[in-house]
Amino acid sequence: MMNKDTEIDMKEVELNELDPEKQPMTGDVQATGGEKNGSVKLKVPEDEVTFTGLSKEELMKVAGTPGWVRTRWVLLVLFWLGWVGMLAGAIVIIVQAPRCKPIPEMNWWNEGPLYQVSDLEAFSEGMAGVEEKLDAINQLKVKGLVLGPLHTVQADQPSTLNLEEIDPTQGREAELVAVLEKAHKKGISVVLDLTPNYPGAAPWFSPSDVDSVMEKVQAAATRWLRLGVDGIKISDLTVASSSVDWSKLQAAVQGNRTEDTKKRALMGVVESISAAEVSQLINTTGVDLLLSDLLSSKNGGVERIKAMDTLISQQRSLGWGLGAAQQDQLSKWATTPGLIRLYQLLLLTMPGTPVFTYGDEIGLHARQGSESPKMLWDIEQEPAEGAVVNETAEAERKERVDVRKWFRSLSELRVKERSLLHGDYYHLYSSPSSLSFLRVWDQSERYITAVNWGSAPETLTLKLAPTEGVELPETAKVKLSTDADLAAESTVSLEKITLGAGQAILLQFPYTG
Template sequence: MNTEETNVELQEAQTKDAAAPKDAEDPVQVAADADATEADVSEADLDQEEQEKQPMTGGGDRAEDAPSADGEAVVSGEKNGSVKLKIPEEVEEVKFMGLNKEELLRVAGTPGWVRTRWALLVVFWLGWLGMLFGAVLIILQAPRCRDLPPTNWWNNGPLYQIGNIQAFTDTHNLKGLEQKMDSLSQLKVKGLVIGPIHVAPPDEAVNLRFEEISPEAGNLEQFKGLIQVAHRKGISVVLDLTPNYQGSSGPWFANISVRNVAERLKSALVFWLNEGVDGVQLSGVERVATIVPSLWSDIRAIVQNDTDERPNKRVLMGVTERSSAQEVSSLLSSSGVDLLISRVLCFKDMEATERARSVQLLYSSHSQTKLAWSLRGRAEGHLASLVGPPQVKLHHLLLFTLPGTPVFNYGDEIGLMDEGTKFPQMLWDSYEKLNDTLQEDRAERLSFRSFFRDLSELRGKERSLLFGDFVLLSNSSSSMAYLRVWDQSERYLAAFNWAEETEVLQLSGATLPRQATVVLSTNGSALPADSAVDLTNLRLGPGQATLLRFPYNG
């Protein structure tokens, strides 16, 4: 049945239904007719869709009705859009359950596996014993490290003397000194030597009051605050208790008063040590040690004996005007002080040969933990006034690299000049606008300070400089060179030229390499840092010094 015939029949059926009276309609028959009609429509629609899905030929017939070459109709075996799928048969997975206990024991007991296990066991133990033997051999053949020498806090960095509180600070008292702790900490200072600041009218032993601070310097509360701040910064505080520091009859007055003053000093030492000071400095130690040796022994015992309440050792520093290395060595042995500041290096016109001889004598006679190096005492002025500004850096390098503790006056780190007084006002640089001359002066001070700080920091972390051996390499009337070495640490070589003309040092030996590296130099343009120099042809300009380094070579 085609579509047109179906539509005609539907129209006729609808016409008959409309003509029939509504009340005569059979409900069952009506439902059946409706179902038949819908079925016919659906069949017609499906026939039309099937025609649209069939491939078309040139004549419009379906592909399966197209005639073949011999005139017979060919019917296609497959309909358009159908796909044949071949589903593989499922293969049952075979799981390996392993060997059971009996099977494992049977396999493990075969001769092949037994021999394999023994071979692996022998290889393991031979390898382990070989590694153990190799480790022992390396330990035995390795060079032994030297034990670090015993040192004290005053051996770990420079000591900084402030002989006049009013000249050092802006506020002219101990509170102002407390406010400068950050600046001193940047210089890696390990100890302050303060004063004297006690009440001591000139040449009046009767009115001497060790336990009372002079009003010009401050008061006891300020001193306690200073100690607390200094200790937090890792800086120890030493108090100068020289009795007659403002008089002209000697630091201990006349002979008749030495015993009385020494007795009073003993009680004062107990007082100040209980207040937290880390040591005491006394001038003229040879006088009291000779006149009243028993009292001097008591003084030493009070300061140097450690206690459970204060495990950190306290230093007893002595000051002498002796300049002969032999005399200084003798006094260092007889007095029993921990450090002795002398005038061994204070000769203005001293030749380098004499300097080298003095250093060598003291180094060979005493532990370097007892050696202190300074060019000027507390009341003898400043470094720049003694050697001149051009050689300030040279002497910074000298004091920091000699075996022992470097001791400086306040202001030596910036080249402070005396200017007609032994206690000039300390210069604290600000950022205010200055004229050209003042700007040049400030730039020079900052350069001195930077060089001082670099040396101080280097000495504090390099073992060869901190407590290494001292080896004199070369010396003449105007030049000197020495080596600082410690075990397997880097070696440091310091070379100096005090002459007004260029000096060429020819340094060679079994312990020296051909070249070394510049660490610091007083003339950075001539010997820039990190540059390599030939030790057999080391040229130093007038007043120039340099610090070189080279590695340990075994």
């Protein structure tokens, strides 16, 4: 019997060792009631209590009591008072908020710069090359591409004039169609230059030829517009508009305009006339855009400011260029890289449409005589590693790259900032070799252009005539600058600004209601 009891005890010890949960938590002390420490007894209730809420009859009894009736009315009154209060607050905010100024009518030729290509062979080795270069042109935020003249004619020989055929040296009609299709997909409009006697002494041959030539221009305009061209350009508008058939050309280009159709532009060019005469021609001829040579013929800041003052009300019909009226490169008039940047800034911030000739975005050097300079497309290509480098040529390449970046930054601002796109203009300062003006639009960022093309530093004292709703702050931020002493993102005082020789600056300050 003793052996059996011993076996039972030993088995109990082994089981206790295998089940640690049943081991006492305090050594050998036995829990009260004979239970081992660590054991928990749970008492599960036999009947679970559930809450069923009020029945419909009970709920209706409670809802009809005077206390609940008063509570409901209080909540209802509070709801409507809150709703009426929010409505009144919204009305007060709307009434007190400044009203947005209505945007003026804008056409595609007002939305960005125009880019002239007079010699397709020099630009891209013919019309087929133009299509290939449209991606590069689009990067400049160009809104209009002006091609030509492309038609066939012998200088000063009206009998050889054929405005409805493309000169084979410039390309083929099928290639022009391809250019139109790709340009339109990129949002670029295409204008065709139909200046009749473009290689000769006078654009319209002789006074006796004007009427007969105008008939040919009108017929050609109709043909090219049907093909998909977006506008027609002619030179010497003063002579052209004197023709008895001028109204026929107007009707061919500007006729059948509706709100649902894209407008076709009639563009004219004039040279050697005053700002007042330019204004009169815009009014009497009805052209959509008039490009003049006022910037190149008037090289004083006072004269240039006066021209802008005279033409500001007609800015949406006005094109500005430096040499563009003669289809010359910018570098013919702006002879240093610094001046090229200066005039790029001036043209892209003036009120009106900036017009450039191909290569102006890189400062392409103009050639002497009538020969067109060959466009350079490989300026981004750096010399191969280990190759012998011409330091002068490499410096020129890097300069062209930098000028193009400057142009692109200005062009991007021009097409997105309302103050520069269609804003109001106020002159601030002018001297024989410098000028400054302010561009403002409603509740948008404001911009100040200041340029000094002189050979010596100049201090500009900016003054704004009393104008309702517009005033100059004490300081402004430098947005873009060619002057090393006026770095971008720095803050300058507007009381006096000193610009170095041949330097330009674009300042920015916010609208404050």
